[in-house]
Amino acid sequence: MDTLKSILADMGSVIVAYSGGTDSAFLAFTAHDVLGDKALAVTAKSPSLAPSELREAIELAERLGFHHRIVETHEVEREDYAENNPNRCFFCKDELYTYLSSYAEEEGWNSIVNGTNTDDLGDFRPGLNAAKQYGVRSPMVEADLSKPEIRELSKDMDLPTWDKPAQACLSSRIPYGSMVTVEALTRIAQAEEYLHDIGIRQLRVRHHDTVARIEVEPQDFITLTDEAVREQVVRKVPRDWLFVCNARPAGLPLGSMNEVLAALRKKSG
Numbered sequence: 001m002d003t004l005k006s007i008l009a010d011m012g013s014v015i016v017a018y019s020g021g022t023d024s025a026f027l028a029f030t031a032h033d034v035l036g037d038k039a040l041a042v043t044a045k046s047p048s049l050a051p052s053e054l055r056e057a058i059e060l061a062e063r064l065g066f067h068h069r070i071v072e073t074h075e076v077e078r079e080d081y082a083e084n085n086p087n088r089c090f091f092c093k094d095e096l097y098t099y100l101s102s103y104a105e106e107e108g109w110n111s112i113v114n115g116t117n118t119d120d121l122g123d124f125r126p127g128l129n130a131a132k133q134y135g136v137r138s139p140m141v142e143a144d145l146s147k148p149e150i151r152e153l154s155k156d157m158d159l160p161t162w163d164k165p166a167q168a169c170l171s172s173r174i175p176y177g178s179m180v181t182v183e184a185l186t187r188i189a190q191a192e193e194y195l196h197d198i199g200i201r202q203l204r205v206r207h208h209d210t211v212a213r214i215e216v217e218p219q220d221f222i223t224l225t226d227e228a229v230r231e232q233v234v235r236k237v238p239r240d241w242l243f244v245c246n247a248r249p250a251g252l253p254l255g256s257m258n259e260v261l262a263a264l265r266k267k268s269g
Helices: 002-011 022-038 051-064 088-107 118-122 127-133 147-156 182-197 218-225 227-236 256-268
Strands: 014-017 039-045 068-072 111-113 203-208 211-216 242-247
Touching: 002 022, 002 111, 014 022, 014 088, 022 039, 022 051, 022 147, 039 051, 039 088, 051 068, 051 182, 088 111, 088 127, 118 147, 182 203, 182 211, 182 227, 211 218, 218 227, 218 242
Parallel strands: 014 039, 014 111, 039 068, 211 242
Antiparallel strands: 203 211
16 A cells, blocks of 8 residues: 555656546545645546446545546547447547546646556456556556455445446447447446346346346346346336346356457467
């Protein structure tokens, strides 16, 4: 923790790419603790961010008292992003970092930082390449902090995000090669928000054209098999979707859409 604070202090002033998740909330709060007014958390508002996530990010910033700004990004309007190839995340971060770099230069901020931790380095994350291209730093990687350590530190600091489930952008619910559209993202957001409202904390609604595949933790599967709940789901979500529910025996995986990439690499190898 001291190493992270020292890294942030040496930067002098920072813009934190802040989504409201465990990592970025921890970083934004710590940066504010170290730098005060010289730390600014910035959240990108777009159709790929669930409205509930945006609300929570705003509420958390107000609750914790760090400086926060919302900007609108337009990655969904970019053809290279909407095509939804495996490098989609690069174009999303390119959109965000283009704005943040320009703003940092105009307003005199020394550094842009993100919430990447050491565990992220082992996953397929094209957005990290965009970060390198724009000189965005990852102070928690520099401080050698892992996800479990960040959760534990967040708990010690009484941050409400210490046990928040990981939440990737809504576009990650759409299989590679299928177009990302505002309509699809809106449908996914509405379905997931309703399912959260009935008490399912960790879930994904995977968009497969006319089929919505709901992924939940094993303990939540029984909720969705209840007849009354099923009837509510049918009434509340788009009627032209056929729903299929999956309970992952080992728990809900992160980045399951990337499983197809691993399979393709294995096949080609």
